[in-house]
Amino acid sequence: MSQTQPTVNPFAQMQAGRPTGPLVLGYEVIIGFETHTQLTTQSKIFSRASTAFGAEPNTQASAVDFALPGALPVMNKGAVQRAIEFGLAVNAHIAESSVFARKNYFYPDLPKGYQISQFEIPVVQGGTVEFFLGDEKKSVRLVRAHLEEDAGKSLHEDFVGMSGIDLNRAGTPLLEIVTEPDMRSSAEAVAYAKELHKIVTWIGICDGNMQEGSFRCDANVSVRKPGAELGTRREIKNLNSFRFMQQAIDYEVRWQIEQIEDGKTIQQATVLFDPDTGETRAMRTKEDAADYRYFPDPDLPPLVISREWVEETRAAMKELPRAMAARFRSQHGLSEHDAAQLTCSWGIAADYEDAAKLSSEPKLAANWYINAVLPALNSSDALPEISVYELTSTKAPAKIAALISRISDNTISNKAARQVFELLWSRNTVDAEPIAQVDALIEQLGLKQMSDTSELEKIIDDVLAANAKNVEEVRAGNAKAMNALVGQAMKATKGKANPAQVNELLKKKLA
Secondary structure, X not given: OOOOOOOOOHHHOOOOOOOOOOOEOOEEEEEEXXXXXXXXXXXXXXXXXXXXXXXXXXXXXXXXXXXXXXXXXXXXXXXHHHHHHHHHHOOOEXXXXXXXXXEEOOOOOOOOOXXXXXXXXXXXXXXXXXXXXXXXXXXXXXXXXXXXEOOOEEEOOOOOOOOEEEOOOOOOEEEEEEEOOOEOOXXXXXXXXXHHHHHHHHOOOOOOOOOOOOEEEEEEEEEEOOOOOOOOOEXXXXXXXXXXXXXXXXXXXXXXXXXXXXXXXXXXXXXXXXXXXXXXXXXXEOOOHHHHOOEEOOXXXXXXXXXXXXXXXXXXXXXXHHHHHHHHHHHHOOOHHHXXXXXXXXXXXXXXXXXXXHHOOHHHHHHHHHHHHHHHHHHOOOOOOXXXXXOHHHOHHHHHHHHHHXXXXXXXXXXXXXXXXXXXXXXXXXXXXXXXXXXXXXXXXXXXXXXXXXXXXXHHHHHHHHOHHHHHHHHOOOHHHHHHHHHHHHHHOOOOOOHHHHXXXXXXXXX
């Protein structure tokens, strides 16, 4: 059976035909990512030991994890299942047969002296991740995603003059996702990482907890003059927040440019980011693939995945973000950008759909989620650091639908509705029906629009009488003068008039 064998070192490739990004001091920034995604299996990839986080050191490690003589690895089917799901989510090729290899290196938290990984033939090959950077659509090509085991963890903080080793994490299943060096700025890199985070949490293969190390990103960064060959890359390891990711890449780019401008040579290295200083520092020289002396693991046969398994998985998966975004565009008439924002997480997408149904105003509901709900979530750090934000406890869809209904029946203006929303969000009251909460706040804040047409007409007559110059300018065709009259009328009604009704009455009286 023939197999597609992806390039082993994607970062050595020239990027012919790839667009350039904004130059930094005359240099083009080249960024590729390797992301270690911890899979949501209950047991480890080659043993039955638990993967639960936070246990006492070395209480969740089996004979396989400790590398005791005679202990043999057994493949975890759940890890393979999750790899298939990821491949389908990014439109990648799922290899019918893939091979596990031993990646040899010696470090205290790797008891076997090698890591079981995949090298020449990974389980997931190719694929793309699409996202928006502002209003611009971007696409990053994936080289591969391969299964491997995690190493243990060295502990330094609680020991004086020595380190401890915790092997609870050893053998935890990882899916390492490798991109082409397609990104051209730190902002683009962060946008990619957020989109990847969304995908793996959406389909449920990873909990996305960056603080616990479930989603760890390594950024490979180099710079070059436009049109030149790729520069020497340095790998920033274990970036565990999107904010630190951007800071680390920006610092590394500036550092590399300064070194080159000073006539120095960039050495390939693994570096760490120190959030306290905002700087990267070299940890060790960077190895090449040959240094790991990969060879097929004799204890593990090839991993064979039938087409039937792939198709059964495809049929069982819930609607993917890009498919749901396409449906939002066709069903609700949303723009591509808006549909992408509303599918930032499964919780938001599901909530938006509920609000759209309850209000029968899908476009208005989309505007409220994009311009009110999402900013409120982001300001409270709820997105995107957690995998799915569940809003059902706040009755958010019903509250948004209630606000839309009071705007539609001219009870309140859009501006007043924002005031009501802010109080609804901050108070998060769930013991009353949303429409009753909205009505109570409208009454409490005195935001109800004027419904007495005769009273409004009298106010407009007074405004016209007091602004004769503006009236003349309007009749002479000056549109700005009309805006001034509307503003005066709204001021006179303390913002309680319906702006559209004010406009209509003014036009009628000035005709």
